[in-house]
Amino acid sequence: MESKPRILIIDDEEVVRDSCAQILAGGNYELASASDGMAGLALADEFHPDLIFVDLKMPGISGFEVLEKVSAMDSTIVMVVITGFATISSAVDAMKRGAYDFLPKPFTPEEFRLITRRSLEKRRLTLETIALRREKEMLREHFAHIVSHELKSPLNAVQQNLMALEFEVGGSLTEVQKDKLSRTKNRISDLIKLINSWLRAISMDADQMKEAFTQVSVKDEIAKALENMEPYAVRKDVEIVTSIGEPLHSVMGDDLSLSEAFGNIIGNAVKYSRDGSKVTVKAEENGNDVVIAVKDEGIGIAQEDLPHIFDGFYRGKSGQAVASGHGIGLAVSRQIIEAHKGTITVESEVSKGTTFIVRLPKISPNSLNTKDSKVTKEESP
Amino acid sequence: MVKRLLIIDDDPDYVTGIKSILDNAGYAVEVAYDPKAGLQALQSRPYDLLLLDIMMGRGAEGVMIARKLRKDSKLREMPVLIITGMREQIAFLFPGEPIHPGFVKLDELVEKPVEPSLLLEKVNHLLQLAEERKAVPA
Numbered sequence: 001m002e003s004k005p006r007i008l009i010i011d012d013e014e015v016v017r018d019s020c021a022q023i024l025a026g027g028n029y030e031l032a033s034a035s036d037g038m039a040g041l042a043l044a045d046e047f048h049p050d051l052i053f054v055d056l057k058m059p060g061i062s063g064f065e066v067l068e069k070v071s072a073m074d075s076t077i078v079m080v081v082i083t084g085f086a087t088i089s090s091a092v093d094a095m096k097r098g099a100y101d102f103l104p105k106p107f108t109p110e111e112f113r114l115i116t117r118r119s120l121e122k123r124r125l126t127l128e129t130i131a132l133r134r135e136k137e138m139l140r141e142h143f144a145h146i147v148s149h150e151l152k153s154p155l156n157a158v159q160q161n162l163m164a165l166e167f168e169v170g171g172s173l174t175e176v177q178k179d180k181l182s183r184t185k186n187r188i189s190d191l192i193k194l195i196n197s198w199l200r201a202i203s204m205d206a207d208q209m210k211e212a213f214t215q216v217s218v219k220d221e222i223a224k225a226l227e228n229m230e231p232y233a234v235r236k237d238v239e240i241v242t243s244i245g246e247p248l249h250s251v252m253g254d255d256l257s258l259s260e261a262f263g264n265i266i267g268n269a270v271k272y273s274r275d276g277s278k279v280t281v282k283a284e285e286n287g288n289d290v291v292i293a294v295k296d297e298g299i300g301i302a303q304e305d306l307p308h309i310f311d312g313f314y315r316g317k318s319g320q321a322v323a324s325g326h327g328i329g330l331a332v333s334r335q336i337i338e339a340h341k342g343t344i345t346v347e348s349e350v351s352k353g354t355t356f357i358v359r360l361p362k363i364s365p366n367s368l369n370t371k372d373s374k375v376t377k378e379e380s381p
Numbered sequence: 382m383v384k385r386l387l388i389i390d391d392d393p394d395y396v397t398g399i400k401s402i403l404d405n406a407g408y409a410v411e412v413a414y415d416p417k418a419g420l421q422a423l424q425s426r427p428y429d430l431l432l433l434d435i436m437m438g439r440g441a442e443g444v445m446i447a448r449k450l451r452k453d454s455k456l457r458e459m460p461v462l463i464i465t466g467m468r469e470q471i472a473f474l475f476p477g478e479p480i481h482p483g484f485v486k487l488d489e490l491v492e493k494p495v496e497p498s499l500l501l502e503k504v505n506h507l508l509q510l511a512e513e514r515k516a517v518p519a
Contacts, residue, residue, distance in 0.1 A: 160398030
């Protein structure tokens with residue numbers, strides 16, 4: 001709406017059309033008017049109004065019909081109903097059919113100006129919301145592209161050359177030199193992992209994931225996650241103690257995503273552990289759930305940060321700024337766990353430690369059936 | 382006999398890294414820095430193995446090469462090691478399929494950056510499989 005706002009008045013009474021035009025004259029508007037519904041609709045199509053005032057009672061097609069047709073044509077056009085027969089029920093009816101507001105006759109110029117201003121503001125906000133939404137979607141796509149191409153590719157090249165260097169001359173380096181090389185490699189590896197979790201966060205599609213669900217052993221996925229995290233735990237001198245209950249039912253899910261979620265949570269526990277402390281990973285059955293608890297003896301999370309811990313791009317203010325990439329991993333984990341119809345919760349005490357608890361519905365004899373039975377199950381209320 | 386490998390990857394800095402690992406392991410390594418040059422090389426002389434990047438040029442041009450290979454009666458027998466940094470994009474391109482897309486008959490996939498020992502292991506393994514296939518005439 002960079003140009004003048006366009007206002008269309010549809011009313012069969014000439015006196016109403018004229019007085020509306022008079023009231024708005026001198027304001028920065030472009031005006032058009034029609035004396036019946038059909039003419040009004042035709043004008044709506046070619047005049048591209050931002051705001052339409054429409055009389056409910058007119059010969060020919062009614063104001064209600066105009067509301068419906070304009071809504072179908074362009075739902076962002078703001079419409080205000082004018083009528084001499086102002087009743088609550090007709091107002092409600094008009095709102096249902098897409099009217100934004102209601103102006104009973106007779107009205108004062110001030111009332112008319114006010115409702116015009118408010119309606120145009122509404123139109124501006126509607127258009128702005130649409131534009132922002134579109135922009136957000138584009139940003140998401142561009143971000144994915146920039147992250148993967150402009151950030152990740154150079155890092156991959158750096159890391160690959162470091163690996164080659166270490167492979168070729170590693171044997172003849174002193175311990176101090178080796179240490180420098182391995183620190184460099186480790187930091188770059190962390191950065192690549194962080195970028196991967198960003199990419200994961202913006203590209204994850206839960207519906208798509210669900211289509212590929214199979215029977216997954218929680219025990220195996222925890223083992224995979226532990227294997228990935230082990231070098232990191234060794235580096236930080238953190239001992240990981242596991243206790244897996246027997247029997248432990250499988251769950252329906254996506255194995256790669258689940259081991260990623262477990263890896264994120266365990267990695268997080270290691271990250272916020274004190275050097276030389278312990279992380280406990282426990283999995284057992286509880287009723288219909290498989291419950292996985294990951295407990296650390298780390299710095300803990302402040303009470304005020306707890307509600308935000310699973311929000312993307314959030315990192316605690318209190319004491320947790322030590323390590324990086326905290327928020328994304330947990331946000332992705334929550335998305336993954338929730339796509340599995342599970343829950344993830346957290347309990348924490350500052351300077352004592354944190355426990356993350358994941359509950360996943362264990363496989364029941366029913367859910368082992370074929371895909372068809374799953375579909376019928378979802379369709380039934 | 383020294384095995385001849387071809388790398389098709391548009392990032393020269395990245396290629397330096399894997400090429401030196403393969404050179405050191407005694408392979409004869411050639412490089413094409415864009416898909417077009419890569420295809421020309423493949424058509425002009427035989428290679429024992431192709432190391433193929435996926436995201437090149439204006440998009441997933443590596444996929445295009447893989448598809449061309451699959452249709453070529455001679456080249457489809459050549460093992461391909463896909464080396465990609467774009468795991469998510471692979472998932473975008475082949476929704477619902479496992480990360481390893483199985484472009485050609487005989488292929489494997491590793492992610493960038495790849496540990497030298499893993500790279501050599503995969504290259505070795507693919508070359509060995511190809512040898513065995515040649516030894517047993519179909």
